[in-house]
Amino acid sequence: MAYDLGGPVRVAVIYYSATGTVYELAKAAAVAAEKAGAEVRLRKVREIAPDEVVAANRMWLEHVEATRHIGEATLEDLDWADALLMGAPTRYGAPAAQFKQFIDATGPLWGRGRLINKIASSFTSTATAHGGQESTILALNNTFYHWGAIIVPPGYADPVQFRNGNPYGTSHTSQNGEIPPGEVQLAAMEFQARRVVEVAQAFKRGRAG
Template sequence: MSVERPVRVAVVYYSATGTVFALAKAAATAAEKAGAEVRLRRVRELAPEEAIASNQGWAENAAATQHVVEASLDDLEWADVILFGAPTRFGLPAAQLKQFIDTAGGLWARGKLVDKVVSSFTSTATAHGGQESTILAINNTFYHWGAIIVPPGYADPVQFQMGNPYGTSHVSNNGEVGPGEVELVAIGFQTTRAVEVAAALKAGRYALETS
């Protein structure tokens, strides 16, 4: 393993009306600025076409994000850092993201997800709509993987404005309000922190291997 290889970051998300997509794009941009190789990936939509068509915001976002490559298990194996983002559904991550996670059993069984640096983010329609429980539910996956969870904590001043140490979260007012400056700065910080931790781990492993 070469310590000179950039950290690899996979930002894997599900977004119905575009709020989580906006956070995911900001995360990908922050990772690139931190010197990482980045894959921005959307998970497969499971909802029927008639349900999507019945909501203008949902339909518009589906059309606008067709260019984003669909997530695959190769993205998880490739990455040093994995960020999962999903809106909440009854205090849990949306089924679309959970379905993708459920396909990773083979990688898990072969130990391919151990020591990945991981973090998560979310959006809710209303305040107190399950932001923390959604992030904690996503993180339950990481415990089983043996991954290394890197939360934003209150490790940057923006976190005292954003207010969620578990991961970046946003109140979308039923999809009508996109992330503001505070949320975008917060997801940038969260991502950069994860990249920095992964780089330090990689450098440490390289030092051990070459000592």
């Protein structure tokens, strides 16, 4: 693939969120990546649920209205980025269908080798404490394997990880959207974003050298 060796690291934070939990994590990631020196695009994937289904859930409808200003993710955003932070809530232990549909549309880029060597990391949220956080992140990472991306997990590379407790990627238990991410979860997301930027910067320097 053609790799841009000049300028700052370019990070696309791409997410799906129904009631706003993953959105809060994505915002924290975008801010942290910018502070770390990256050029950042924050993008949501398109909502595909029927309008009547969204309207039947007050929190879902309010979130759709509140985030109309966020641009929708396109394949060009993936092509543009050096690094990807991708997040989705779980649905039965796997990424939400809205996010999966976006992933399934990346075949043209994948077929041209445009996703090889992207630095990639993932995050999630569930309604309950054991609702599929790790399995959702692992499912997201399965896509990265097929792309030939370079997966960068947060691991236990920062003290906050011993408080947040998920080396696979930042995760949060929202209790059906009632509990937003707290200080620890947001700090973990910020660390994960910084780590992604640092690894991407090192990779770009190595390629340029």
